[in-house]
Amino acid sequence: MAGVGAGVSGQPIPFRQFIVKTHGRCNLACTYCYLYEGPDSGWRDRPAAASADVLERTAGRIAEHARAHALGDLALVLHGGEPLLAGAGTLARFTDRVRERAPAGCAVHAVVQTNGTLLTEDRLRVLTDAGVRVGISLDGGTAAHNRRRVDHAGRPSWPAAVRGARLVADRFPASYAGVLTVVDPELDPVETYESLLALRPPALDLLLPHGNWSARPPGQTGARYGDWLCAVFDRWWAAGRRETRVRLFEECVALLLGLPAAGEALGLAPFDAVVVETDGSIEQVDSLKSAYPGAAETGLDIFRHAFDEALRHPGVAARQAGADALAGQCRACPLLRVCGGGHYAHRYRAGHGFRNPSVYCADLQRFIRHVAGRLAGAAAAVPAVVPAAVSPSSPLSSPSPSSPLSPLSPREGSAP
Amino acid sequence: LLIVLREVLRELRDRMMWGFDNSF
Numbered sequence: 001m002a003g004v005g006a007g008v009s010g011q012p013i014p015f016r017q018f019i020v021k022t023h024g025r026c027n028l029a030c031t032y033c034y035l036y037e038g039p040d041s042g043w044r045d046r047p048a049a050a051s052a053d054v055l056e057r058t059a060g061r062i063a064e065h066a067r068a069h070a071l072g073d074l075a076l077v078l079h080g081g082e083p084l085l086a087g088a089g090t091l092a093r094f095t096d097r098v099r100e101r102a103p104a105g106c107a108v109h110a111v112v113q114t115n116g117t118l119l120t121e122d123r124l125r126v127l128t129d130a131g132v133r134v135g136i137s138l139d140g141g142t143a144a145h146n147r148r149r150v151d152h153a154g155r156p157s158w159p160a161a162v163r164g165a166r167l168v169a170d171r172f173p174a175s176y177a178g179v180l181t182v183v184d185p186e187l188d189p190v191e192t193y194e195s196l197l198a199l200r201p202p203a204l205d206l207l208l209p210h211g212n213w214s215a216r217p218p219g220q221t222g223a224r225y226g227d228w229l230c231a232v233f234d235r236w237w238a239a240g241r242r243e244t245r246v247r248l249f250e251e252c253v254a255l256l257l258g259l260p261a262a263g264e265a266l267g268l269a270p271f272d273a274v275v276v277e278t279d280g281s282i283e284q285v286d287s288l289k290s291a292y293p294g295a296a297e298t299g300l301d302i303f304r305h306a307f308d309e310a311l312r313h314p315g316v317a318a319r320q321a322g323a324d325a326l327a328g329q330c331r332a333c334p335l336l337r338v339c340g341g342g343h344y345a346h347r348y349r350a351g352h353g354f355r356n357p358s359v360y361c362a363d364l365q366r367f368i369r370h371v372a373g374r375l376a377g378a379a380a381a382v383p384a385v386v387p388a389a390v391s392p393s394s395p396l397s398s399p400s401p402s403s404p405l406s407p408l409s410p411r412e413g414s415a416p
Numbered sequence: 417l418l419i420v421l422r423e424v425l426r427e428l429r430d431r432m433m434w435g436f437d438n439s440f
Contacts, residue, residue: 017436077439113439135440177440203440242423247437250424259428262435273436285436306418341435 012070013320017273018062019077019285021084022094023049024278028115028157031148032182034210034219035081040296047227049086050278055094057302058276063308073107078132079275081394083112088123092130099131111177115149117157121166124172133177136165141195145187162199169200178203178245185224191232197243201339205247206232208265210290213349213359220359226366233367237374252371255338255411266364270320276350276401277300282310284319291348318354319344328357338372339364 019291025048026036035043050058058356075358078091078100095110102108116136127134139146143158150156168176179201196204200377208225211217220275236242247263254261262269264287279299280302288295298313310316318325326341333339341347342358349356358364434440 010434017434019436019439075434075436077436079439109434111439133440180440205437205440207437237420239420242420245427250427253421253424254428259427260431264435264437270434271435286438375421378421381419382417411426 007394009024012317013270013388014071014311015065015272015274015307016071016073017075017077018058019079019273019275020052020055020094021276021278022055022056022078022083022091023081025049025085026080026082026115026153027085027117028149029152029154030150032209034290035286038210038290039215040293042289042293042297043081046281047278050276050280052258054276054278054280054302055090056097057280059094059097059101061276061302062098063103066106067103068306070103071106073109074102076108077273078110078111078112080113082118084114084118084123088126091132093127093340094148095130095132109133113137113180114164115157115161116164116168119167119252121167121171124175128172128175133175134172134298135169135177135179135180136161136168136201137182138165138179138196138199139184140187140192141198143194145184145192148184165199173200176202180205180207182207182209183225183228184209185219185228187334189228190235193232193235201244203245203247208346208360208363210287210343210345211359212291212346212358213352215243215290217359220363221300223362224367225360226363226370229363229367230370233371233374249371252338252368253375255340255345256368256372256375265341266338266368268322268336269340270322271316271344272320274307274316282307284313284315287343287345290313292350295348298409325355327357329357330339335365335368338368361395 011385024043024046067080076095083091084311089111100110110131111133113135114248116138137291138161139149143156146156146158146161179196179199181196183206209217236249248265251261251263251266255267261267264271273285275285277283282298282300282302282305284298286296298310300310321334323331330336330341342360344354346358346360347354347356
């Protein structure tokens with residue numbers, strides 16, 4: 001699934017992840033939000049909530065796509081804005097309709113991604129009964145960490161958010177999907193991680209804030225973000241047990257070992273997610289909106305078009321083209337198979353499109369090499385496991401190494 | 417290479433595969 005060139009055969013990979021904007025507004029006004037504070041203000045022109053008609057037609061289009069491609073499973077992501085503004089009952093009924101209309105044998109994995117402030121016991125029961133898992137977005141596990149997550153009056157969201165997170169952990173642990181955290185390099189990495197552990201998430205993901213060559217990430221100097229991730233990785237790696245799953249770390253380990261992985265942050269797996277906006281527009285994922293206005297648009301909608309038509313959109317095709325869609329520096333880089341050029345949105349440069357290395361190139365190198373070093377160290381501790389040192393004839397010892405487990409190449413690290 | 421690791425490997429053997437990074 002993560003091989004170089006997967007999806008390059010000319011045959012598009014069907015969508016398996018359907019992100020449905022059940023509500024297009026948010027009860028918070030986080031100061032760094034790429035959607036509401038970023039360059040694309042298209043949300044202002046769309047209905048606040050998806051209508052019953054949009055949701056019903058979306059369920060039909062998802063079922064049509066699942067049937068056409070004989071999907072054995074798919075992910076239904078209830079998103080926003082703040083999706084719970086649509087009401088837990090609406091989310092549950094919509095999920096039920098997608099499951100009812102999906103072909104027999106197609107499992108629908110449903111999750112809602114929320115800021116946590118609207119979670120109550122009643123709402124969680126409705127979601128749990130409908131088989132909808134709950135992911136929460138937080139910047140850390142303390143009020144100070146979440147200082148940028150405020151409501152429209154500037155009041156902190158933390159008291160309500162932590163109440164919601166604790167409610168899920170205490171009363172509905174089987175429905176708890178995890179916590180998403182945007183990295184803030186101003187915060188202490190280990191303290192941030194340990195504070196998140198206190199919320200008992202079954203999984204975490206650490207997201208680099210959206211930025212690109214024309215709108216640099218906040219506070220980016222050297223490999224500051226990479227160093228931050230390395231510090232958390234070491235705390236996670238040395239814990240003596242796996243305290244929680246950390247998606248970024250585990251995908252990196254998988255890729256370094258040549259195993260399948262899927263994710264936007266790393267690797268070359270063809271991307272298989274599509275978005276339905278509140279007005280029924282079919283779009284690419286929101287992160288592209290951090291690049292320029294209209295970057296996610298396809299010109300398609302669920303009233304007139306099947307999802308198959310979106311598979312033919314050039315932007316979708318580029319994200320399924322593996323290494324072929326990358327800059328020359330990336331294709332020549334020994335970390336290519338693991339890094340994969342980083343997150344697509346982070347490659348953008350005004351006037352040059354997305355065929356550039358990631359604006360986080362130095363950070364990704366620092367992080368990937370750090371993880372590889374820890375893996376190599378663990379293997380070295382068990383002599384029976386360590387294969388013979390690389391022989392002179394091995395491709396790993398050639399002057400132009402192609403494996404991420406090869407010595408540093410002077411070609412890597414170049415950036416436009 | 418192409419022995420926390422033990423638990424991660426167990427899951428990789430069984431195999432989180434959803435790629436959209438703004439959810440789980």
